[in-house]
Amino acid sequence: MRFESILDVVGDTPLVRIAPEVHGLTTIDLYAKLEMLNPFGSVKDRPAWNMVRDALPGAVERGDAVVELSSGNTAKALAVIAAMHGLPFKSVTNRMRVPEVKELLLLLGAQIEELPGRTECLDPTDTEDPLTRMYRSLAADGTGYLHTDQYFNPRNRDAHRVGTAPEIIEDLDGNGPDVFIACVGTAGSSTGVAGVLRERNPAVSVLGLVAAKSDFIPGIRTIDEVNEVGLFDPANYDSIDAVTAEEAIEGMLVLNRRCGILGGPTSGAAYAGALRHLTALDATLTERRTAVFIVCDRVESYLSYIRKRRPDLFNQPERADSVGTVTAAELAAVPQPDVAAAREWIAAEHPLVVDLRGSFAYTARHIPDSINIVDELFGELTRGGLPFGATRPVLLVCPVGEQSARYAALLARMGHRDARSLRGGVVAWRDAGAPLVRD
Numbered sequence: 001m002r003f004e005s006i007l008d009v010v011g012d013t014p015l016v017r018i019a020p021e022v023h024g025l026t027t028i029d030l031y032a033k034l035e036m037l038n039p040f041g042s043v044k045d046r047p048a049w050n051m052v053r054d055a056l057p058g059a060v061e062r063g064d065a066v067v068e069l070s071s072g073n074t075a076k077a078l079a080v081i082a083a084m085h086g087l088p089f090k091s092v093t094n095r096m097r098v099p100e101v102k103e104l105l106l107l108l109g110a111q112i113e114e115l116p117g118r119t120e121c122l123d124p125t126d127t128e129d130p131l132t133r134m135y136r137s138l139a140a141d142g143t144g145y146l147h148t149d150q151y152f153n154p155r156n157r158d159a160h161r162v163g164t165a166p167e168i169i170e171d172l173d174g175n176g177p178d179v180f181i182a183c184v185g186t187a188g189s190s191t192g193v194a195g196v197l198r199e200r201n202p203a204v205s206v207l208g209l210v211a212a213k214s215d216f217i218p219g220i221r222t223i224d225e226v227n228e229v230g231l232f233d234p235a236n237y238d239s240i241d242a243v244t245a246e247e248a249i250e251g252m253l254v255l256n257r258r259c260g261i262l263g264g265p266t267s268g269a270a271y272a273g274a275l276r277h278l279t280a281l282d283a284t285l286t287e288r289r290t291a292v293f294i295v296c297d298r299v300e301s302y303l304s305y306i307r308k309r310r311p312d313l314f315n316q317p318e319r320a321d322s323v324g325t326v327t328a329a330e331l332a333a334v335p336q337p338d339v340a341a342a343r344e345w346i347a348a349e350h351p352l353v354v355d356l357r358g359s360f361a362y363t364a365r366h367i368p369d370s371i372n373i374v375d376e377l378f379g380e381l382t383r384g385g386l387p388f389g390a391t392r393p394v395l396l397v398c399p400v401g402e403q404s405a406r407y408a409a410l411l412a413r414m415g416h417r418d419a420r421s422l423r424g425g426v427v428a429w430r431d432a433g434a435p436l437v438r439d
Contacts, residue, residue: 048077160192214402351393
């Protein structure tokens, strides 16, 4: 098999059956669509190429830079394509949270511009968000940028309508699956594939998977974030389920170790969510059914992410003073005032308010007089260097109040006299109309 260009290799990925002895389903044949085998390593290769290909000749003639609001696989694919055509590539993001991905982008010659933002998804209606201001400037004519606009560009979705979906149908002897499962990031793959499958078989069941609110899974949005993505339409899905980071890693291990499929955490989330959904369905079926899920990308880019959450997988025991060791009983004992009670406590006792969110989110909006110690650093500081004493009252704050509660429980275990967690986090504070300030 010979090709003229690596770009000719994009698409035509295999559909691989997952052995029944692995998944345990009795009436459902489960298949994995291996998008990780695209030439640049992910499901995003298709839309990246589809969004840029027709505009490349003009961009090369003008010497434009390719630019995308991306922190992951779309940026990686576009960086390669741009470099192949002698063009610079810029990644604009407030979500650069995986070190290996950032290092690979730099290796590929990408420029990375990290901006603060109120959320980790673009919301064009929020005119004060720095990410929105950047987006609008990129979208203007004559900027010298080829802006691929993955969140709203229909070519993102169409890459899967003309490629991924027909390939699945053809590989299933022209019938298509009875159930389709996909993680939701920009919603391009899930929307594009689901649309074609429904046109062929209106009875197909479509499951969208998102990250649990308190968790971060690379490449997947939470349900709050996904509603801000322009290509997302809840009508495209029969149901939307949340997957935790723990479930994603466990699913990934099954794919890696038992199936020989070296998918990453997003792929593991797809498998875990699919199996949970299909196990319930399996008990009700009397006829055989077929299900397909997407393996989005490879595991190698996420080793630091996995090591942080599962040090045991690298023969590193969980540290006794880590937040991962907090028990349910310790968590239940944490004082978690709501916004009104927290404001009264702040006014009366003047506790130290510690915001655990990322620095960009903190810069954009935070509780007055709070300090910022991002959760990764806070976890390190609990091992012997917190910038406050055990007698100082402390209110910990995170996006939705779950991670801050775990850290408050850890502080209580360590002997801190009064560590509390804001119930509902910054989201609840904002929704209650409490004051937020900007640096």
